[in-house]
Amino acid sequence: MTEAKTETGAEPKIVIVVAVATNGVIGREGDLPWRLSTDLKRFKALTIGKPVVMGRKTWASLGRPLPGRANIVISRNRDFEAQGAEVVPSLEAALELARKHAAAVGAGEICIIGGGEIYRQSIAVADVLHVTEVQAEVDGDTRFPAIDPAVFERVFEEELPRGEKDSHAMHFVTWRRRETAE
Ligand SMILES: NC(=O)c1ccc[n+]([C@@H]2O[C@H](COP(=O)([O-])OP(=O)(O)OC[C@H]3O[C@@H](n4cnc5c(N)ncnc54)[C@H](OP(=O)(O)O)[C@@H]3O)[C@@H](O)[C@H]2O)c1
Structure with a gap:
């Protein structure tokens, strides 16, 4: 099988974009537990023009497709429909579809935009993590997995x-998967 390639022929990078409180919380009752206008601007700049992959619950929290991006929603429910997005049954299917979209528009990255379940599954294949560290401990029910410094730099x-x-100050941090000897 031939993989979809970007304009340059390279595989698009898999990039996680997330905002995380100092205690690991990313969500509460299906929503974000903060108001961060500065981070929303950064999120848009990082994702615009690129395919975005998300879980069905994050899709529900958005309430509409993100404009200027191919929206891909993962759900086990084969009957689930999302207007303005494409629904797929697995992370693997989402990445395959996202690679096709990335190739079609010459995007070098696929963005994984949450939530907790999808981050937990995709961190194993992510090349880059764009993390907004929200400078507060926040109550919530959804968390980001621990980032292993032996794996990411x-x-x-x-x-x-x-x-x-903004409800809080932020640190913008980028982690890159460490090169491993082949
Ligand atoms: N701080 C941030 O940067 C950030 C970003 C995004 C979201 N969030 C927050 O995170 C919370 C949502 O996260 P969440 O963990 O509850 O839900 P989620 O990851 O957004 O979505 C979970 C749903 O995705 C589907 N799914 C997950 N794994 C699957 C698989 N392997 N195959 C097929 N379908 C799969 C299932 O949908 P079905 O039930 O339909 O089968 C599952 O119920 C919200 O509070 C949201 O505001 C925070």
Whole structure:
């Protein structure tokens, strides 16, 4: 089977985009437990023009497709329909479809945008993690898995003060999967 390639012929990178509190929380009762306008802008900049992959519950929390991006929703329910998105039955099927979309538009990345269940399954195949570290301990019911520093290397960090429309200060951190000897 031939894999879909981007314009340059390379496989698109699998990139996780997430905002995480200092205690690992990412969600509460199906929603985000904060208001971070600065992070929403960063999220848009990181994902625009790229296929985005998400779980059915995250899709429900968005309430509409993210514009300017192919929206791919994972659900075990074969009858589930999502207007403005494509529904697939597994993470593998989502990545396969996302590779086709990435090849069609020449995108070098596929973005995994949550939530907890999908992050837990996809961190094993992710090349890059764009993590917004929310500078607070927050109550919630959904968490991001621990990042293993033996697997991922912290390659970028930027501290941001709390803006007018942000409930908390943030650190933007990028982790890259370490090269392994073949
Ligand atoms: N802080 C952040 O950056 C961030 C980002 C995204 C989401 N969130 C938050 O995270 C929470 C949602 O996360 P969640 O863990 O509850 O749900 P989720 O990961 O968004 O979606 C879970 C659903 O995805 C489907 N699914 C998961 N694994 C599957 C597999 N292997 N094969 C087929 N389908 C599969 C199932 O859908 P069916 O039940 O339909 O089968 C499952 O119920 C919300 O609070 C949201 O606001 C936070």
